[in-house]
Amino acid sequence: VKWKDQSYLHVSWVTEEEFQKDRFLKSKLLRYHKKHEQLYDEVDEPFNQTYLEVDRIFHHDGEGDDVKYLTKWQQLSYAEATWETPKDVGDDEKIREYHERCKRPPSASLREKARPKPTDWE
Numbered sequence: 670v671k672w673k674d675q676s677y678l679h680v681s682w683v684t685e686e687e688f689q690k691d692r693f694l695k696s697k698l699l700r701y702h703k704k705h706e707q708l709y710d711e712v713d714e715p716f717n718q719t720y721l722e723v724d725r726i727f728h729h730d731g732e733g734d735d736v737k738y739l740t741k742w743q744q745l746s747y748a749e750a751t752w753e754t755p756k757d758v759g760d761d762e763k764i765r766e767y768h769e770r771c772k773r774p775p776s777a778s779l780r781e782k783a784r785p786k787p788t789d790w791e
Contacts, residue, residue, distance in 0.1 A: 676742060676751040677720040719743040723760045726767035738764065 670683045688694040720742050728739035730752070737752045758764060 671716070674751065676740065676753060676757070677716055678753070678757055680716065717744060720745055723758055723763045726758065726763050729767070738767065 671677060671680050685698065688698045722743040724741045724743045724745075726738045726740050727747075727750070730737050730739075737754055738758055739750050740753045740758055741747055741750045755761075755764060
């Protein structure tokens with residue numbers, strides 16, 4: 670099961686018996702079986718493994734041990750980005766790249782450059 674608002678890192682196998690316990694999940698399971706009448710005996714990969722690779726981190730919340738990063742995953746849209754702990758991100762380089770992008774550029778580079786005089790163009 671791919672849980673809502675969680676990344677593919679957190680998928681889990683759920684038995685039909687567990688679905689049968691919940692009335693809402695039971696009806697969802699019945700709709701799934703109707704839609705997918707062909708049952709597969711064997712599945713090579715339950716989902717694309719690149720969904721587990723970090724594409725980029727583009728926001729964070731919290732400080733220190735409570736920090737979470739808004740993570741975009743490879744081949745998934747930004748709408749499917751999820752909040753992850755540094756441990757779940759598992760890519761120190763992507764975290765470092767994010768913090769580098771967040772740094773303010775030196776004030777010298779922010780100064781407006783002198784514009785050429787109109788007479789310089791003649």
